[in-house]
Amino acid sequence: MTQISRWSLRAALSLIVVGAISGCAALGTAPGASGSSSGIPWVAAPGKAYVHPAAGRACGAADLRASVAGNGIYHGQPTEDVVFVNTAAEACFLPGAPSLGLARPGQNPASVSAGAFANARVDLDPGQQLETVLTCASTGAAPVGSRLTVSPAGGGSIAVDGVNLPSDCAAPSILVFQQGPTAPATGLSSLSVRLNLPANPARGQVMSYSVSLVNSSAQAISLGACPSYTQHLSQPQGGGVSLTENTYRLNCAAAPSSVPANGTLSFRMVMRVPSSLSAGPAKFLWNLEIDGLPASGAVIQVA
């Protein structure tokens, strides 16, 4: 065999090995790796977590429309549901539950305790709702129509009539301070995620799995500037939670530029299962780091 032919053979073997490593072996089947997968190879490119843009200003009374949704019962006490909507053309925020005053016929005005929500910031997109459920201690007296005065941090006040709480309502407080859904997802955010996970990944070893991005629309969806993703693995332990999270970027260099209409793109993934986990169930979740955080999760049994 000539010198050049020996060189060529060595080169050929090297390329096969390089191809295999870059394709899957080194990243997807490290010693002890479990599971099988197919798709676009994994790449160790650091990613960036998505942060939803924060509203730039506090909501004022002029931004909010309020309505009474009705009363009910929770934990044996009466409730009244008041819903706010951000009617402004831009997002605004409440740095915590707004100051609420309750005025009942023939009684002194009472302030409504914000409780745990005093400093719980809520951002509201245009059109987004905020559900606020009030409660109090009552021995069963009949409800009376009351006026709720809302004073948001952004200024002004809103008078909400028709709040029905019992006349003996003592220590009124906020029970729920919950924003509603944002606008329906479009583009990349409308993708759904499917996982193909191994049933019994082993502690201390690399778990190989695959993720499919599913486009259920009739239009191709561009991967744009190549989104990041995060894989989470958590397990309840000793009253707390053991959580491992890694954020990477998709291997867009090896992928088509878009997810086809009514189709999927599959990516191979790897994650090391911490040796500190116990054998038994653990919660896994994979999400794209884009608006809406499209995700899929499941329980896996760690071996």
Added chain:
Amino acid sequence: MRNRRPGWRSMRVLLMALLLAGVMFGPGAVAAPTVLSQPAAALGSGNEILVALGFDSECAPTAAQMQTLWTKSPWFFAGVYIGGVNIGCKTNTNLTASWLNTVHNQGWWFNFFWVGDQAPCASSIYARMSSDQNTAYNDGFNNGSSSTDKLINTLGVTNSASGTPVTYDMEGYGQPSWSSSCQLAVDAFMRGWTTYLHLAPAQKSGYYGSTCASNVDALAGISPTVDFIHGAYYNNNPNPSDMLCVNSGHWVNYQRLKQYLANQSAANYGVSNLTVDYDCSHGPTAPSGSQLNANC
């Protein structure tokens, strides 16, 4: 061919290797998309016996909050209040069929609560069932109908199979004697509730309430009785076998869930504006699946 330079065979091997590596591992090999055969299904029906921690909240959290809780909390299931005339969270803006599917795809299981008519001896500020037993039975039957209608037609839970657990929320009404007219009305109401839920395709009938003040144990003596109980007993012990006022021999075959701590902030688990109750399941949760034992 005879004039090939030395090493031609090796070069051919090299080219084939390059081609092979490209075909096996290059972008072209993995770019081919697959085509979906059908759209995503609605949330399935049925139940799974879950032994795990969970939570419930009066209003459904946002999907983003649920995602945070899946990764940062010890909880595997969520109690969801789906309706009823006395539900506290009237608008419940996050609760839709899409939300259920999104959240289930995150990994969650569910309890569905129905907060309908309360006991005739409960406070008059709430909508109450009749104290007449026959009418109360019909009230319970109608609440069963309304709850399954909500699950199927509004929330998109598949109705082609049986076994979805639905829990009636009966808030505390005292602890009257078992022969009182109030208790007999509650008994009749719950017989009507369970009778409806057991109509084909039969679902799982549950009863939630204070283990003492909602007189949970009294239901062991009615027929048909509920398939499982969800007792509220706030002693910070998750174990559902530990329920004051409930006979330890009743509902013992993976038929108990327990709400063991009330009105807790979820801030420790990454969601600051959410108040929750802590729960433990040793019973059915929706939808169907293989049994999970995560201890609690």
